[in-house]
Amino acid sequence: AAKDSMTIDPLRTVAKEMKFLTGNIRKLLGSGHPALDRVAKYYTQAEGKHVRPLIVLLMSRATHLCPKSPRDVAPETSRAIDTSISPMQILSDVNPMTSSTSYESEAAESANLDILPSQRRLAEITELIHTASLLHDDVIDHSVSRRGAPSANLEFGNKMAVLAGDFLLGRASVALARLRNAEVVELLATVIANLVEGEFMQLKNTERDERSPKWSEETLSYYLQKTYLKTASLISKSCRAAALLGNADQHTVEAAYSYGRNLGLAFQLVDDMLDYTRSGQDLGKPAGADLELGLATAPLLFAWKQMPELGALVGRKFAQEGDVQRARQLVLQSDGVEQTRALAYDYSERAIAAIADFPDSEAKDGLIEMAHKTIQRQK
Ligand code: FPP
Numbered sequence: 001a002a003k004d005s006m007t008i009d010p011l012r013t014v015a016k017e018m019k020f021l022t023g024n025i026r027k028l029l030g031s032g033h034p035a036l037d038r039v040a041k042y043y044t045q046a047e048g049k050h051v052r053p054l055i056v057l058l059m060s061r062a063t064h065l066c067p068k069s070p071r072d073v074a075p076e077t078s079r080a081i082d083t084s085i086s087p088m089q090i091l092s093d094v095n096p097m098t099s100s101t102s103y104e105s106e107a108a109e110s111a112n113l114d115i116l117p118s119q120r121r122l123a124e125i126t127e128l129i130h131t132a133s134l135l136h137d138d139v140i141d142h143s144v145s146r147r148g149a150p151s152a153n154l155e156f157g158n159k160m161a162v163l164a165g166d167f168l169l170g171r172a173s174v175a176l177a178r179l180r181n182a183e184v185v186e187l188l189a190t191v192i193a194n195l196v197e198g199e200f201m202q203l204k205n206t207e208r209d210e211r212s213p214k215w216s217e218e219t220l221s222y223y224l225q226k227t228y229l230k231t232a233s234l235i236s237k238s239c240r241a242a243a244l245l246g247n248a249d250q251h252t253v254e255a256a257y258s259y260g261r262n263l264g265l266a267f268q269l270v271d272d273m274l275d276y277t278r279s280g281q282d283l284g285k286p287a288g289a290d291l292e293l294g295l296a297t298a299p300l301l302f303a304w305k306q307m308p309e310l311g312a313l314v315g316r317k318f319a320q321e322g323d324v325q326r327a328r329q330l331v332l333q334s335d336g337v338e339q340t341r342a343l344a345y346d347y348s349e350r351a352i353a354a355i356a357d358f359p360d361s362e363a364k365d366g367l368i369e370m371a372h373k374t375i376q377r378q379k
């Protein structure tokens with residue numbers, strides 16, 4: 001009970017920055033072509049959870065108190081460079097259609113606060129890359145709904161959805177280059193490659209030609225590697241980038257990365273668990289979708305270890321009549337869901353441990369609270 005009364009709302013800590021997030025993202029996405037403009041901004045309409053930018057902003061604030069010693073700081077700090085980039089300039093080159101932005105005045109207003117304009121831009125870039133991956137993912141997964149509305153592929157067709165995703169990646173890349181930090185560019189470019197690698201591992205996983213694969217320890221490590229690439233890479237590398245932009249010391253940069261990696265793994269494990277435990281209405285997207293897609297995620301992999309008969313179903317990607325129902329039933333009879341929850345809990349604890357050395361701050365408490373929320377979330 002004492003703990004409950006002490007929980008802080010992570011959003012509150014960075015509420016001011018979050019308030020401008022969607023508007024700034026929409027400005028980065030402006031296109032002179034009305035149809036492209038519409039598809040590109042489509043997923044910014046419904047309020048997403050904005051978990052990634054929230055974490056980036058909290059990490060920016062929490063690592064602010066761990067600067068490199070002055071002699072380590074390169075003469076040109078990102079702070080000096082950032083203030084020299086006019087957001088007007090960012091938009092005028094790439095987007096002649098947009099006439100104004102409030103980003104500049106807003107940046108000036110917060111010039112003496114501890115979140116840098118470059119870190120706020122990073123939060124936006126992170127959400128852009130995530131949204132691009134959702135546009136592509138919904139095509140690959142033949143999704144019909146996202147965030148409680150028809151998915152972009154359903155609303156505009158596959159071609160438009162794919163092109164819109166590419167457009168988001170293009171605009172994210174321009175904004176990234178404008179940060180003038182080669183290490184950060186390299187990190188986020190690697191994330192984009194990692195997303196594709198993770199998606200490929202997932203597809204290949206479901207296209208194995210073995211008729212009746214056997215469970216092995218490798219089954220789980222393959223799944224975890226795929227999960228890192230597909231989900232945790234973006235969160236961990238953007239946490240690292242946030243610390244780098246703030247000129248944090250090496251130890252802090254590594255801690256930020258470790259927090260993001262463990263939180264990202266916990267986040268996806270919970271996602272895979274909710275696919276078994278929650279209804280589509282709760283999720284805002286169809287539930288039980290993974291089995292329908294032929295995907296064996298953590299709850300099923302744990303069940304498979306106890307019930308070798310699941311191997312045959314995995315081998316044929318749950319494609320035979322009744323396979324999906326049978327697999328679902330076996331998973332719910334096993335303790336696969338519980339084991340997934342326990343593993344997610346483990347990772348969230350590791351995320352919290354990773355930042356134990358950070359000086360006390362409201363932002364640090366916010367990061368800890370995000371780790372708790374990750375395993376408590378219901379959708
Ligand atoms: C959602 O997973 C999708 C991802 C986390 C990443 C998908 C990555 C790609 C499609 C690679 C190419 C894309 C880019 C932009 C580089 P999910 O299908 O498990 O979740 P969902 O239930 O929300 O659809």
Ligand code: MG
Nearest residue numbers: 137138141143
């Ligand atoms: Mg999907």
Ligand code: MG
Nearest residue numbers: 137138140141
């Ligand atoms: Mg998918």
